[in-house]
Amino acid sequence: MNRVAGVVRMHGRDKWTWLYLPWAICLVNFAATLILGVFIGEPDRFNTGGVFSIFVYVFISGMITLKQTFPFALGMGIRRADYFLGTSAMSVFVSAITAALLILLSAAEARWTDGWGIRLHYFHLPFFHEGPEWQQTVTFFLLLQSLFFAGFIIASIHRRFGRAGMYVFFSLLFLIFAFTPLLLSYYDRWDDIGRWVQANIRSLNDLAPWMVPLIGLCGLGSYAMLRRSTV
Amino acid sequence: MTFPMDDSRPIFMQIAERIEDDIIEGALPEESQVPSTNQFAALYRINPATAAKGVNLLVDEGILYKKRGIGMFVKTGAREELREKRKGQFYEQYVVTMVREAAKLGITAEQLIEMIRKGDKAR
């Protein structure tokens, strides 16, 4: 049997972590919001962005998956490359399902049920859901992939370089986030940025082209780390 | 059930000796089949290759012979041959050691012979 497919099947044995748990969290949150909306009214007040729990979860699952399954797969004689490919394939598969379901629920909310009968905005949010549904689906897929691989590369750095690698990585990240605004202020470019964003980023869809290189970078980076990782 | 092997002597020799004992005592009559290497391995929890080496030692000595595709068998005349061989070893293994120990304890040759007679009557 193809060993990449074997890795996908290994992940498939853990549907709970990959699929059920994020949706359980998201739907329980939705149910609570719905009930509050029905009994208290003014559903707009409860639009707490509960749907974002699923994005946070995907980011975390990118980290957990590696820790849980990489030592096992390597111990069972799986190549690092096959592990990476199989895990990536699984994440693509799950991201696609999740994106499609999220857009389906968004359409149901906005188009077919008028906010589940109480004008609730839970799945359909401004900025996030603009343009045709197929485009939203692609955008959400890319967003979920970005988050998964962001989690995955963090776990890969940890696997490759241990705690020291984490310190270096987060220090660099901190420096970038600390100095970029400083530099922007120093050179007085905030207005330019603001104008550019206003002109070009009208919805999440406009960010999608930026996600592609991010996914590629995190993916390649993770693979480079795993190639030299030991158990 | 496992019969422990002596870990201070080559196991293949111990296997050969146990087969020899069985032949001498009649547990393995002539022209009967000897257990397979894997049976020895399982019984004594030893490596099959080591067991095979012990069996092959007896094949080389002409005690056992191989029937192709069936297994190992005890050769006719093997029992008598082994008895003769063991008699030769008896002097080295028992008599020499006994005489040496007797000398250490100050037992004279006459006393030793007397003891052997006594032991012989008691058996």
Place this chain on the structure above:
Amino acid sequence: MSVVVSAKGLTKTYGSFKAVDDVSFSLEENRIYGLLGRNGAGKTTIMHLLTAQLFPTGGELKVFGEEPYENNRVLSRLCFIKESQKYPETFRIRDVLETAGTFFPNWDREYALALSEQFRLPLKRKMKKLSRGMLSSVGIVIGLASRAPLTIFDEPYIGLDAVARSLFYDRLLEDYAEHPRTVILSSHLIDEVSGMLEHVLLIDNGRLLLDEDADALRGGAYSVAGTGARVEEFARGRRVIRRDSFGSLASATVMGTLDGEARGHADSLGLETAAVSLQQLIVHLTGGTSERKEAGGR
């Protein structure tokens, strides 16, 4: 016979610490090898190197004639069961076995289930809820049912009682007889496993101390005891691996067979002789370092 593993000058260092130090050996097909030595001697590191889970610092390593790193032709023929193997926490035993079944080409599913029953494994229980002994049993089931041409067991019985260990030894020999393969068994329970070994590799402080047929080691050493001066006289010109003294009495463990010459020499000096078991020999060789240095100096 074809060579399954060949290591030349294999070395693994961590900073200045040499975990594996210039080790060379080769393993032949379909034999059972014992990789013996004290804890921390470097056995586990060697096994990790064989399976490309660690990277060597130096030397050459071929498994099935090829480099094992990222090589499916090699890795798909290996099964390495180690004490420290981690399993996904959310997996049940059944998930682990089914996954192993997709990874090992020779996997025997029926056999795996039969073994699980014999080891009394609750197939539906989550891995994180297993006792130490159950975890070991899962490893043993995978190792046996994988039928991998090179199967490596690294202290596979931690937490198992004598009955379960016996079961492992019996199943291993039985399945090895039916499906011959190369087995490396790393163990510190030398007396329990020694009979099953065809060949012994002894590792101490990262170095290869012995590479010898197990049967050649049984009776490959003996000890003499008597007064100190007489023992010294006997030891002259012989390879002594251990000396002990108590008052005016002394004993020495000597490499070699207790043949007519040695026995005669000992008798003439009034020394007692005794055979040394494989286990004793290994304990002596890897025991206190002072004796070994002393022995090396003479």
